[in-house]
Amino acid sequence: SNTVFGANDETPSWVSVTNGGNPSVTGRYIQWMSTFTTTNSTTTPVLQDITITYVSPPKSPQINYVSATYNSITWGWIDNSNGQYEEDGFRVISSTGGVLVELSQGTTYWIETGLNPNTLYTRYIQAYNVAGSSNSATKTKWTLPAIWQENSVVRTGNFSFCADSNSDWTWQVPVKGGSSVQVNVYMKYNSSYGSSQKPRIILSNLGVNSSAQMSAGPDTWEKLTVSGTPSRDGILFLRVTTFSTNPDARVYIDDVEVVQ
Incomplete structure (x- = not known):
């Protein structure tokens, strides 16, 4: 048929896709066609199954937990993406835009270490996949002061x-x-x-x-x-x-x- 959702293009720019491949195309509608080739003229190729998975940019994660010691901060967040919005991973990004770490799909916290005592840090979380990315709101947190802790309790x-x-x-x-x-x-x-x-x-x-x-x-x-x-x-x-x-x-x- 030459009418697909009333939005058919009779001369589209076709993209060849291997089995399980990603055509990396975007848009509201997708047209597809199958081209059969064979060297055996006595058989007819049969199309048994086509699966099309739509991927959209992830939904924004939500930072819901932040705690600190004198030299580390734990950043925690809610993963709001699934189905066609499923992320490939997460990035923790500094206030200057530098990527501090890339984390795997489904991760919901990261402990940042090696920080300075009594210092303010600002971070946001980015969820990403092949279709794009989405960012959380920024969060700031002070590390604790480095309290002077004496090991000895005996007068020496x-x-x-x-x-x-x-x-x-x-x-x-x-x-x-x-x-x-x-x-x-x-x-x-x-x-x-x-x-x-x-x-x-x-x-x-x-x-x-x-x-x-x-x-x-x-x-x-x-x-x-x-x-x-x-x-x-x-x-x-x-x-x-x-x-x-x-x-x-x-x-x-x-x-x-x-x-x-």
């Missing part, structure tokens, strides 16, 4: 810090906002420290202002604790102050532990 004098008389030391402590943080410090001072005001630790910045002062006598380890809830991600300052002006005074700081 050979590795303790020693402050000279009348010293003032400050450490930077990365923290996550909105979550309570506690810092534990073991301290002692020697008998040459004298009767001056005893050593003190102070935790400050981002709305935190907590201090603790030693009460133990000389040559005795004492655990001091300061704490607070930072207003946002950032840096707290842990300050150790000593007050003796005696030439032989010494203050020892050991096992600084940050818990958040």
Whole structure:
């Protein structure tokens, strides 16, 4: 017949297709024809089956889960494509358009590693097949601060810090906002420290202002604790102050532990 859906072209540009092949043509309607050839004039070729699979660009995936550590982010999404929209795979793409990874059909998450602490990352997911591609909305996520984690919980004098008389030391402590943080410090001072005001630790910045002062006598380890809830991600300052002006005074700081 020369009428197929009323949209027949009598002189189409035919594309030869092998069995199972992909003609890579697009459009609303497809015309097809079969050409039979044989070297045996006593037989008639028979067309037994034709299967036409229509492929359309995938539907957009939907990012539905994002979680982070200090050096990695897990990106999760919903695969919305099946049937003629089935993807061949997924790509995770950065905000600058670079393809970070290509993943197989049906994948619904990827863990991105090797990231910097306390850094904002923006990504989107692209589903693709031979007919085209579709993108998710972009998502942004901060990695967590790299919290200072001490392995030792035992006071080890050979590795303790020693402050000279009348010293003032400050450490930077990365923290996550909105979550309570506690810092534990073991301290002692020697008998040459004298009767001056005893050593003190102070935790400050981002709305935190907590201090603790030693009460133990000389040559005795004492655990001091300061704490607070930072207003946002950032840096707290842990300050150790000593007050003796005696030439032989010494203050020892050991096992600084940050818990958040």
